[in-house]
Amino acid sequence: MDPLIRVENISKSFGGTPVLKEIRLDIRRGEKLAVIGPSGSGKSTLIRCLNGLENVDSGTVTIDGILVESTRSVAGRVGMVFQQFNLFPHYSVLNNIVRPLMTVKKVGRDDAAAMARSLLEKVRLAEQKDQYPGTLSGGQQQRLAIARSLSMAPDIMLFDEPTSSLDPELAFEVFETIQHLASSRMTMVLVSHQMNMVKGFATRVLFLEKGIISFDGSFDALIGSSDDRIQRFLRKIYQ
Amino acid sequence: MNLDFSFLVPYIPQLVSASKVTLFIGVASFVLALAVSIVTGVLRSGSLPWSVSVPLGIYIEVFRGTPLLIQLFFIYYGLPTFGIVLAPVTAAVLGLSLNSGAYMSEVVRASILAVDRGQYEAAYCLGYGRVQVFVHIVLPQAFRIALPTLMNYFSTMIKETSLVSVLSIAEITRIGNHIYARTLSPFEIYITIGAIYFAMTYTLALVTRWIEKKGIKWTP
Ligand SMILES: Nc1ncnc2c1ncn2[C@@H]1O[C@H](COP(=O)(O)OP(=O)(O)OP(=O)(O)O)[C@@H](O)[C@H]1O
Numbered sequence: 211m212d213p214l215i216r217v218e219n220i221s222k223s224f225g226g227t228p229v230l231k232e233i234r235l236d237i238r239r240g241e242k243l244a245v246i247g248p249s250g251s252g253k254s255t256l257i258r259c260l261n262g263l264e265n266v267d268s269g270t271v272t273i274d275g276i277l278v279e280s281t282r283s284v285a286g287r288v289g290m291v292f293q294q295f296n297l298f299p300h301y302s303v304l305n306n307i308v309r310p311l312m313t314v315k316k317v318g319r320d321d322a323a324a325m326a327r328s329l330l331e332k333v334r335l336a337e338q339k340d341q342y343p344g345t346l347s348g349g350q351q352q353r354l355a356i357a358r359s360l361s362m363a364p365d366i367m368l369f370d371e372p373t374s375s376l377d378p379e380l381a382f383e384v385f386e387t388i389q390h391l392a393s394s395r396m397t398m399v400l401v402s403h404q405m406n407m408v409k410g411f412a413t414r415v416l417f418l419e420k421g422i423i424s425f426d427g428s429f430d431a432l433i434g435s436s437d438d439r440i441q442r443f444l445r446k447i448y449q
Numbered sequence: 450m451n452l453d454f455s456f457l458v459p460y461i462p463q464l465v466s467a468s469k470v471t472l473f474i475g476v477a478s479f480v481l482a483l484a485v486s487i488v489t490g491v492l493r494s495g496s497l498p499w500s501v502s503v504p505l506g507i508y509i510e511v512f513r514g515t516p517l518l519i520q521l522f523f524i525y526y527g528l529p530t531f532g533i534v535l536a537p538v539t540a541a542v543l544g545l546s547l548n549s550g551a552y553m554s555e556v557v558r559a560s561i562l563a564v565d566r567g568q569y570e571a572a573y574c575l576g577y578g579r580v581q582v583f584v585h586i587v588l589p590q591a592f593r594i595a596l597p598t599l600m601n602y603f604s605t606m607i608k609e610t611s612l613v614s615v616l617s618i619a620e621i622t623r624i625g626n627h628i629y630a631r632t633l634s635p636f637e638i639y640i641t642i643g644a645i646y647f648a649m650t651y652t653l654a655l656v657t658r659w660i661e662k663k664g665i666k667w668t669p
């Protein structure tokens with residue numbers, strides 16, 4: 211079967227500094243891929259290339275045969291959850307889901323509201339529907355961001371350190387939400403430093419280092435790897 | 450010192466109609482300045498071809514870099530040289546709005562640029578187009594950022610209308626001078642004139658506070 215996401219030899223530099231070096235990567239439908247690696251290794255840049263938030267310097271990304279040239283190419287098909295949530299502060303919790311549905315998908319207000327309510331139910335935010343994002347806890351904000359992405363019915367979800375700016379217990383409720391999603395057939399890519407999260411989530415782990423994939427395999431294989439740099443990284447993270 | 454305001458009573462009708470003129474010039478100039486600043490500020494927040502950005506830049510620098518009084522004189526006395534003759538009130542509104550429009554343009558531009566990059570990214574990922582992001586996501590947030598400063602300019606503009614008395618417009622500063630010439634009681638008159646300006650700007654401050662508290666329900 212053809213991979214859903216095909217990354218062919220992509221390179222990317224910022225101001226002359228190479229950040230991604232000839233990356234090749236196939237992601238199959240339904241795969242739950244975790245990307246780990248030291249800070250600055252290019253993890254965010256890599257997943258931002260998958261949905262066109264970054265333009266590659268060379269190489270190609272294709273999703274289901276569609277060449278990703280900008281966010282427009284795959285908008286709606288690839289959802290993204292950011293470390294900083296990026297909710298729309300001027301919309302109520304409900305409207306953070308309703309308005310994009312109306313604006314982008316031209317769904318009528320009533321249908322959009324019904325969809326939004328059922329999504330809010332799923333991420334346990336039904337009671338907060340009339341509040342504004344600024345009044346929610348970090349964990350609630352991130353769950354809302356997840357629900358908002360899901361409203362576009364994406365085939366693929368990208369998560370860039372979704373719990374890194376949260377306290378441990380709030381991180382856990384977001385993790386539970388992601389974990390719940392992971393039981394679906396959706397294809398998911400998660401960048402995270404939290405190894406317990408990676409362990410529970412991933413069917414496949416990439417270790418990215420200085421713009422190169424230096425490990426690609428299961429979580430257990432990662433832990434058992436004899437690669438020095440991986441072991442050093444894991445020790446640092448588990449401390 | 451004996452303060453006596455009673456001699457002003459016969460002048461009340463004049464003061465009222467002069468206040469109306471001041472208010473009209475202030476409000477009309479602000480509305481026009483707002484339109485000018487939104488158009489130019491929005492244009493300047495993006496990348497423009499130099500054929501647009503250079504003239505806009507010149508407009509803003511020239512109007513911010515020269516005195517309002519000179520601009521008023523130029524529009525009222527200078528433009529007739531080119532065959533453009535304007536009524537005093539029209540010249541006053543044009544001068545005030547172009548002048549404040551130049552300053553407010555920078556406020557609009559800065560407020561748009563202050564909206565977080567992440568807002569664009571989240572919207573693009575959801576499938577918003579460039580115009581949709583701008584209209585639905587960026588402008589409402591920029592509005593909130595710009596509001597207090599823009600209202601401050603409104604208040605400044607009301608006070609600046611006193612300058613247009615030089616175009617022999619019967620607004621309150623000019624009427625105040627008239628009354629002073631007749632009665633020779635500067636203290637009471639200028640206190641009264643000052644109080645009228647203050648009443649206008651203070652009301653505006655209250656309205657601004659109300660909009661910020663009640664009109665905008667969200668917090669960043
Ligand atoms: N827009 C940008 N402009 C300039 N340099 C950038 C930009 N985005 C990323 N970089 C640089 O590219 C390198 C890789 O960044 P990236 O954000 O992909 O790393 P990361 O692995 O996600 O790191 P972290 O774990 O800290 O999030 C870093 O050195 C960063 O400074």
Ligand SMILES: [Mg+2]
Binds near residue numbers: 253254255370371
């Ligand atoms: Mg990152």
